Amino acid sequence: MSAAETAAGTAFELDRMLADLEELVLCESFSSDHEAVARSALVVAAQGERLLGAAPEPILIEGVTHLRWTFGTPRVLVLGHHDTVWPIGSLASRPWSVADGVARGPGVFDMKAGLVQAFHALAALPSLDGVCVLVTGDEELGSPTSRALIEESARGLAAAFVLEASAEGGALKTARKGVSAYDVLVRGRAAHAGLEPERGVNAGVELAHQILTIAGFGDGATTVVPTLASAGSSRNTVPAEARVAVDVRVPDLAAQEEIDLRMRALTPRLPGTRIEVTGGPNRPPLEAASSAGLFALAQSIAAELGLKPLTGTAVGGASDGNYTAGVGCPTLDGLGAVGGGAHADHEHVIVAEMPGRTALLNGLVQAVLSGHTTF
Incomplete structure (x- = not known):
């Protein structure tokens, strides 16, 4: 039987x-x-x-x-x-x-x-x-x-x-x-937004560049989505820090590895900013x-x-x-x-x-x- x-x-x-x-x-x-x-x-x-x-x-x-x-x-x-x-x-x-x-x-x-x-x-x-x-x-x-x-x-x-x-x-x-999760932290330099903004390095503007870059990593089958984002400490201060969380979904291990390499290769666009990427693959x-x-x-x-x-x-x-x-x-x-x-x-x-x-x-x-x- x-x-x-x-x-x-x-x-x-x-x-x-x-x-x-x-x-x-x-x-x-x-x-x-x-x-x-x-x-x-x-x-x-x-x-x-x-x-x-x-x-x-x-x-x-x-x-x-x-x-x-x-x-x-x-x-x-x-x-x-x-x-x-x-x-x-x-x-x-x-x-x-x-x-x-x-x-x-x-x-x-x-x-x-x-x-x-x-x-x-x-x-x-x-x-x-x-x-x-x-x-x-x-x-x-x-x-x-x-x-x-x-x-x-x-x-x-x-x-x-x-x-x-x-x-x-x-x-x-x-x-x-598969799932990967990243946090991207941008460090800049604070300054008074009204008196001397030119003395600051705007982490929020740098983060905007990075978000556009990251959003372009997806290809349909692989989705790369910037989600939670924040910048700055007050309305009248050039942001010294900014961050974004990134949700990644991939169809196979090759795509997961490729996105991981691209995330870790992010480079600053604005002089004086620094980028730190943490996280990585969570589920295969x-x-x-x-x-x-x-x-x-x-x-x-x-x-x-x-x-x-x-x-x-x-x-x-x-x-x-x-x-x-x-x-x-x-x-x-x-x-x-x-x-x-x-x-x-x-x-x-x-x-x-x-x-x-x-x-x-x-x-x-x-x-x-x-x-x-x-x-």
Whole structure:
């Protein structure tokens, strides 16, 4: 019997999944509130222990709580996060609800429904041997404390399945751009703007030149966007300092390296100014080659399950899947909830899609554990 046939024969009860989703959503977990994330970790750990039959390893790094379950020698990583972008108290204005087939609440789409689907999918496996489940607590902040943990957990494995929410229409995320972040500081010399401006060196004017240069680095596929900018200390003073933050999204490592070289080669236009560039690559790209085989496998399993044909798409946003792909682990992302509105007031999950997506993950994990190697 194939993995898809086994998954198809498993009844994933929507009522139980919704009860578990409600439990997670009602425990708010704003990324920047370490105490809230710790409370959420207790709820996630208890839910996972009930469904998987084992308690996780809690991992506290710089005050952030992560959870990891390891069964035997891992070959498959199932990856998610339990933190959200929603400040504590958001439930008051965005309460948990299920109406007309749609679940709402802070973090329901990104990505608490994905966690529920993961636990239920894995609970239905004939054996968990070979599975590692990692649920991090700071993904929405860029995974500053969990990156090394993610890379360690993924390195050398056959596959990583990322339970981030799907793209529009339920599409899987088969490629994600890499991310780099820079801060450009310009130093000039202050002077009175009315009495003797000629004695100053205007860092703000130099920054304007640099912003135009930086904005020209993008080529469509690669985006280089100057964002937060500031200059000066008072209206009547020639600015002695000016700075700009730069957001970079790249389709591949070659582009990431090229932009890094160009950023570090910025040179002043005005005599007497100096430029300091800090930052650099943050997340490597999840390139299409990393997901191609797993996506083909997912399409085959979806067809056997009788699900609607799967589509894949490349997105500009990053996830922890960038890190798993970056260490060479084949990675398929966007396997979580179908819905929309991540980080927005209209965040929602289409509940009827949850059992099918759960069966898909169940079939994928079984296929890899059983030795499927065509990807």
